[in-house]
Amino acid sequence: MKLLQTKSLDISIGGWSVCRDLNFCLEPGQYWGILGGNGIGKTTLLQTLAGLRPSASGEVLIEGIPLCEIRRRDLARKLGVLFQDSHDIFPGSVMETVLIGRHPWLPVWAFEGREDFALAEAALRDVAMDTMVHRQVNTLSGGERRRLALATLLLQDPKIWLLDEPTNHLDMKHQINLLQLIRTRVDAARGGLVMVLHDVNLITRFCSHVILMQDHETMQAGPVNQVVSQETLERLYRHPIRRVDVEGGCLYYPG
Amino acid sequence: MALLRKTSAPLWTRQSFLILILLLALCFLSMAFGIATGSVDISLREVFTAMFNDDGTISSSVILELRLPRVISGFLVGGMLALAGALMQILLRNPLAEPYVLGVSGGASVFALLAMITGLSGYWVNLGAFTGALLSMLLVFGLSHMGGSWSPMRVLLTGVVIASGWGALINFLLAVSPSARLQGMLFWLMGDLGYAGHPGFSALVLLLATCLALFRARDLNLLIHGDLQAASLGVAVGRLRYIIYFLSSLLTATAVMQAGGIGFIGLIIPHLVRLLFGSDHRMLIPVSVLLGGSLLVVSDGLARILISPQQLPVGVLTALLGVPLFLSLLHFSMRMQRP
Numbered sequence: 001m002k003l004l005q006t007k008s009l010d011i012s013i014g015g016w017s018v019c020r021d022l023n024f025c026l027e028p029g030q031y032w033g034i035l036g037g038n039g040i041g042k043t044t045l046l047q048t049l050a051g052l053r054p055s056a057s058g059e060v061l062i063e064g065i066p067l068c069e070i071r072r073r074d075l076a077r078k079l080g081v082l083f084q085d086s087h088d089i090f091p092g093s094v095m096e097t098v099l100i101g102r103h104p105w106l107p108v109w110a111f112e113g114r115e116d117f118a119l120a121e122a123a124l125r126d127v128a129m130d131t132m133v134h135r136q137v138n139t140l141s142g143g144e145r146r147r148l149a150l151a152t153l154l155l156q157d158p159k160i161w162l163l164d165e166p167t168n169h170l171d172m173k174h175q176i177n178l179l180q181l182i183r184t185r186v187d188a189a190r191g192g193l194v195m196v197l198h199d200v201n202l203i204t205r206f207c208s209h210v211i212l213m214q215d216h217e218t219m220q221a222g223p224v225n226q227v228v229s230q231e232t233l234e235r236l237y238r239h240p241i242r243r244v245d246v247e248g249g250c251l252y253y254p255g
Numbered sequence: 256m257a258l259l260r261k262t263s264a265p266l267w268t269r270q271s272f273l274i275l276i277l278l279l280a281l282c283f284l285s286m287a288f289g290i291a292t293g294s295v296d297i298s299l300r301e302v303f304t305a306m307f308n309d310d311g312t313i314s315s316s317v318i319l320e321l322r323l324p325r326v327i328s329g330f331l332v333g334g335m336l337a338l339a340g341a342l343m344q345i346l347l348r349n350p351l352a353e354p355y356v357l358g359v360s361g362g363a364s365v366f367a368l369l370a371m372i373t374g375l376s377g378y379w380v381n382l383g384a385f386t387g388a389l390l391s392m393l394l395v396f397g398l399s400h401m402g403g404s405w406s407p408m409r410v411l412l413t414g415v416v417i418a419s420g421w422g423a424l425i426n427f428l429l430a431v432s433p434s435a436r437l438q439g440m441l442f443w444l445m446g447d448l449g450y451a452g453h454p455g456f457s458a459l460v461l462l463l464a465t466c467l468a469l470f471r472a473r474d475l476n477l478l479i480h481g482d483l484q485a486a487s488l489g490v491a492v493g494r495l496r497y498i499i500y501f502l503s504s505l506l507t508a509t510a511v512m513q514a515g516g517i518g519f520i521g522l523i524i525p526h527l528v529r530l531l532f533g534s535d536h537r538m539l540i541p542v543s544v545l546l547g548g549s550l551l552v553v554s555d556g557l558a559r560i561l562i563s564p565q566q567l568p569v570g571v572l573t574a575l576l577g578v579p580l581f582l583s584l585l586h587f588s589m590r591m592q593r594p
Contacts, residue, residue, distance in 0.1 A: 047483070050487060052483055052486055052487060072486065072489045072490060072491050073489035074489075075489070076487065076488050076489030077489075079487075080487065081483075081484075081487040083481075083483060083484060083487075086480060086481065086484065087480075087481055088479055088480055088481075089344075089345075089348050089349070089350065089479055090350070090479050090529060090534040091534075092262055092479070092533060092534055092535070093262040093263040093533075094263065095262070095263035095264075096262055096263065096533070096535065097480070100476065100477055100480065100484075100488060101488070103473060103477060103488045103489055103490075104488055104489040106473075108470070108473070109470065111265070111266055111267045111537075112265065112266070113265075114265075117265065133263045134261070134263045156488065
């Protein structure tokens with residue numbers, strides 16, 4: 001079963017083409033990373049895959065069904081998004097905020113019950129935020145907000161995970177712990193993941209496949225070990241890249 | 256952390272039930288106060304006997320024919336403005352938004368003043384106001400919707416510009432109107448319950464709007480976190496925005512039709528409720544309606560007796576009562592947040 005599939009997808013913003021004729025397919029157990037320079041359209045691509053902005057042509061299929069035919073609520077049970085940042089106009093408590101992840105699972109008229117609170121507490125524990133349930137969101141640090149957003153996504157419990165720079169603001173320990181946590185959850189749900197990252201080494205460590213967004217027309221997609229190399233990265237960033245071999249793989253760093 | 260509720264605890268507890276009961280009691284008290292105050296002194300006991308038993312005395316006819324309809328209108332108008340303000344703040348993603356920000360009341364005022372200048376009175380003024388409000392609402396909707404994108408910023412800017420256009424027209428009308436009519440017009444602009452018509456229509460609008468908003472309350476909560484986040488959690492954001500826009504416009508139009516431009520309630524009551532009980536709309540909506548209604552009824556009562564036999568425009572009193580109340584709550588909540 002293909003979780004998410006695009007068929008000759010064209011995306012453009014105001015007449016400016018972000019991607020052309022993209023055919024890609026996310027299967028259970030696959031982890032796709034998206035690499036590309038600033039402003040190349042990675043977020044736009046991710047939001048189009050999530051059905052949050054229209055495509056110029058082509059279509060996105062979720063488990064074989066065209067995205068536009070799925071009701072938002074049903075889609076939210078299958079597909080979850082972690083955004084780059086969040087703006088709350090009236091910030092609430094950490095608990096209130098994480099509980100929005102239960103929204104697609106609760107009947108329209110229902111209040112969150114004991115079970116929802118227990119799930120929320122578990123999700124907060126997973127991201128090491130369980131001591132902060134009473135805190136107001138506007139008093140949190142950038143990294144804490146990031147973990148809160150991730151806990152919300154854990155509570156949403158989707159099959160298809162679309163993450164926009166999930167490691168932003170996180171310290172090294174949390175970067176690794178949280179990516180590992182996400183991997184456990186994705187595997188448990190027999191789901192798949194697409195994430196935008198700027199850290200090539202995290203991509204080679206956590207992803208099975210990668211999309212390189214070179215410029216608006218050229219994209220390269222495939223398994224990480226076939227696509228990511230010193231040459232492709234230098235072409236991608238137009239910058240010299242060094243490579244060092246370490247045990248069990250290699251690391252890239254800018255020259 | 257809100258002042259009166261732990262926002263990390265479940266919403267529906269015995270405590271929140273108690274709060275609603277207390278608020279209902281407050282509403283009844285404020286209404287009793289509103290009925291008992293005025294140029295004819297009526298004791299609270301007379302109020303209660305007249306409510307349940309029309310004995311044909313002067314005080315019972317004053318109560319049933321004059322004060323009761325006025326108090327009910329006041330309560331409904333206050334509730335409508337508070338609800339419209341809460342909806343507008345979430346629609347425009349702006350804490351400074353209030354029911355009049357998009358020019359609904361400006362349109363209403365221009366048409367109401369036109370009716371007054373031409374010598375019309377009573378229901379015609381109300382009808383003019385309602386027409387103007389609907390016209391302004393459609394104008395802002397059409398202009399800000401041209402080309403397809405409908406961002407909060409675009410709606411806000413279009414509305415604010417239209418509102419200032421109406422403002423200029425209002426000043427023009429005031430400048431050219433005969434001085435004999437000027438005081439009535441100014442009273443109308445400042446907001447006065449003396450013009451209120453039969454409260455039936457307002458009651459219907461407020462009831463329907465409250466139910467509909469409560470039904471979508473969890474969706475509204477998600478809008479706090481932004482359109483994209485809300486959409487990704489299953490809210491049909493576009494449709495919800497249309498619903499909020501038309502609901503808040505209808506509420507404002509009805510309120511302005513009944514009582515002119517009563518300021519302050521629509522801006523401050525939602526913020527006050529957020530300080531007290533947090534920003535969950537399942538709490539915010541009913542409490543705003545009850546509190547907004549009570550504040551307006553009490554203000555109207557005071558406006559009638561403070562410098563009697565003269566009456567003050569009720570808008571003056573809502574602000575005079577609301578400003579210290581809000582500032583002290585803000586002070587307390589800041590003190591609470593400090594570690």
